[in-house]
Amino acid sequence: MTDTATRVIGIMSATSAGEEHWVQLAPLGQFQGKDGRGPYAIKDRKAAEAVINATLRHHGEADIVIDYDHQSDFGARPGVGGTAPAAGWITELEARHDGLWGRVEWTDAASSKLRTREYRYLSPVFTFDQATGAIAKVLRAGLTNNPNLHLKAVASTDMSKTNTDTLVELRSILGLTDVAGMDAVVEAVRALAAKAVNAYDPAKHVPIEALERVTAQLNGVNNAGLSAEAAEIAVNSAVSGGKLPPALRDWGIALCQSDKSAFDGFVTRTGGAMAHLFETRHRAASDTSIHTATGVEAEVASQLGLAVENMKA
Structure with a gap:
């Protein structure tokens, strides 16, 4: 009909x-x-x-x-x-x-x-x-x-721009073919919208205020102390590297917590000598040569009231 x-x-x-x-x-x-x-x-x-x-x-x-x-x-x-x-x-x-x-x-x-x-x-x-x-x-x-x-x-x-003109323009913007219909345009727009939403991952971004706060703390670390945990990590690193004797570990942690820059300066000035003093030396059983003290060992022996020959390894 x-x-x-x-x-x-x-x-x-x-x-x-x-x-x-x-x-x-x-x-x-x-x-x-x-x-x-x-x-x-x-x-x-x-x-x-x-x-x-x-x-x-x-x-x-x-x-x-x-x-x-x-x-x-x-x-x-x-x-x-x-x-x-x-x-x-x-x-x-x-x-x-x-x-x-x-x-x-x-x-x-x-x-x-x-x-x-x-x-x-x-x-x-x-x-x-x-x-x-x-x-x-x-x-x-x-x-x-x-x-x-x-x-x-x-x-x-x-109607200065016809529907056909608009469709042609949308095809060009979205990178579609010349024969793409309105359905294809709608799907392309939906895909772009979904991509924009999924592009943001909160786990990979932090608020700008938090970033600025952390940056300020890091920039000020040379003029301020560290937390107890951070100070312990820094001192343990210096001890394991031979730049600070184990006996000074607690003192180093306390100094790091109050003034990290002072601790860094101390390690820089004395680290070399400390490493040399606490270096383990071994001499073969057949070696009967007389030990000759270095300048640093002589100075230390003098400060401790010991004879240089007692500084043998």
Whole structure:
């Protein structure tokens, strides 16, 4: 069967002759006219693609006409006469996530009528399965101001950039191909949004206030003391490196906690001599040579009141 005016489509006003717009011809799911006809249905996107294939087979090489007030059905009658001038031509069909869409090239007259809002809505004519209401193919469509299903009109007084221009620009920005449809644009935008959200890892970032506070503490370490734990680590390192005798470990920890720079200065000045004094020396049993004291050992022996020969290793 054939039915008309069961779906209202708001038409964006055209601004120039020959302008093209994408318009929705039918939604996905069930829909019904206010006069009770229906329900009709395009179950899903796969079903919409089937409608497109059937429509293209029906029309062959011809574009799909859009007339005024369904004059192709009510005005022009075979054997009777009457006219049904075209308002535009549907040159392309597309199945999208929200329904069946068509690209329309408007005539000069229709562009003017849309721009001045003489016409605002689009109503398709289609065949359908009488038992299930499933849409089979689109025959044509008509501009109308008396739709069977009321939806908010999509009207604009400023259309300096057409839908087609916007789609071309979005394809370029997103790096999509020239044939990418609006669904591909939507998916690309969603992917970018998800990437932006996932790019932030709280485990790898710290608040700027915390960073500034830690940096200030580190920069001031030479003029202030360390914590007990940090002081112990620093002193243990000096002891294990032979720069501080074990007997001075507690003193070193206390000094590090009160003035780290003073501890560093002490280790720098005395570390070499301390390492030499506490170096373990071994002499072979057959070695009977006399030990000769170094200058440092002689000075230490003098301070301790010992004879130099008692400084033997």
